[in-house]
Amino acid sequence: MTAASPPPSPWQASVLTLFPEMFPGPLGQSLAGRALREGRWGLDAIDIRGFATDRHRSVDDTPCGGGAGMVLRPDVVDAACAAALAAGPDRPLVVLTPRGVPLDQRMVRGFAEGPGVVLLCGRFEGIDQRVIEARGMLEVSIGDYVLSGGEPAALVLLDACVRLLPGVMGAAASGEEESFSAGLLEYPHYTRPTQWNGLAVPPVLLSGNHAEVARWRREQAEMLTRTRRPDLWARHGSATPHALDGQVNAA
Numbered sequence: 302m303t304a305a306s307p308p309p310s311p312w313q314a315s316v317l318t319l320f321p322e323m324f325p326g327p328l329g330q331s332l333a334g335r336a337l338r339e340g341r342w343g344l345d346a347i348d349i350r351g352f353a354t355d356r357h358r359s360v361d362d363t364p365c366g367g368g369a370g371m372v373l374r375p376d377v378v379d380a381a382c383a384a385a386l387a388a389g390p391d392r393p394l395v396v397l398t399p400r401g402v403p404l405d406q407r408m409v410r411g412f413a414e415g416p417g418v419v420l421l422c423g424r425f426e427g428i429d430q431r432v433i434e435a436r437g438m439l440e441v442s443i444g445d446y447v448l449s450g451g452e453p454a455a456l457v458l459l460d461a462c463v464r465l466l467p468g469v470m471g472a473a474a475s476g477e478e479e480s481f482s483a484g485l486l487e488y489p490h491y492t493r494p495t496q497w498n499g500l501a502v503p504p505v506l507l508s509g510n511h512a513e514v515a516r517w518r519r520e521q522a523e524m525l526t527r528t529r530r531p532d533l534w535a536r537h538g539s540a541t542p543h544a545l546d547g548q549v550n551a552a
């Protein structure tokens with residue numbers, strides 16, 4: 302499936318999958334869907350099965366060494382990667398896998414600032430390691446749990462990137478102040494009514510004093526990060542290098 306291609310898209314995602322009909326899926330709705338229709342990004346879902354060469358169109362085989370399940374073949378996956386990269390060779394080739402580097406906002410920003418991404422979705426037990434290494438793929442995980450396929454992980458990664466593309470989010474500032482952008486979780490939000498079920502909006506937010514509001518929000522963000530995410534707090538303000546520094550945009 303190739304979603305509305307013209308006009309030329311400045312950011313192009315190609316997804317290699319056994320289930321191309323899963324795309325754009327939720328990315329065809331709301332902000333991402335509108336941006337797709339406006340040509341602010343492009344999406345190309347490529348069926349890995351189209352690169353099978355035998356008469357059974359096989360894409361997988363049993364694991365060498367024994368064990369349950371099936372493994373995606375390196376020759377078929379490699380041919381699919383070559384076809385995707387032909388349409389944009391400067392894009393990083395990412396394989397979604399639970400043993401990858403955890404996806405975070407810094408990585409997302411790196412992807413969003415580049416020309417796009419090529420995402421390889423695994424199925425079954427996974428993908429033959431030789432093609433992952435031969436192609437120098439970036440191995441990325443969306444969390445410490447196991448999905449049945451890489452497609453939901455690809456949708457997560459794309460959603461996070463697309464909202465950062467120029468013109469996709471309504472207010473440019475909303476991407477800068479939210480969680481993780483400054484290494485902190487975001488402060489809590491409130492709206493009207495100012496009294497609800499006996500619960501009041503914090504008075505400082507109704508004071509009109511912008512400096513006090515900013516100070517309160519900063520304190521809340523720091524307190525939440527310290528208590529909920531000590532790992533983030535420990536890194537906050539330090540110059541700890543990122544696991545994929547230099548790779549996300551260096552394809």
Ligand SMILES: C[S@@+](CC[C@H](N)C(=O)[O-])C[C@H]1O[C@@H](n2cnc3c(N)ncnc32)[C@H](O)[C@@H]1O
Nearest residue numbers: 397398399423426427442443447448450451454
């Ligand atoms: C059933 S999983 C394979 C799990 C693999 N045998 C393991 O134990 O790590 C099938 C595919 O789902 C995708 N997947 C599963 N969990 C994921 C995660 N947390 N992040 C990214 N991709 C994931 C990968 O593409 C993987 O090849």
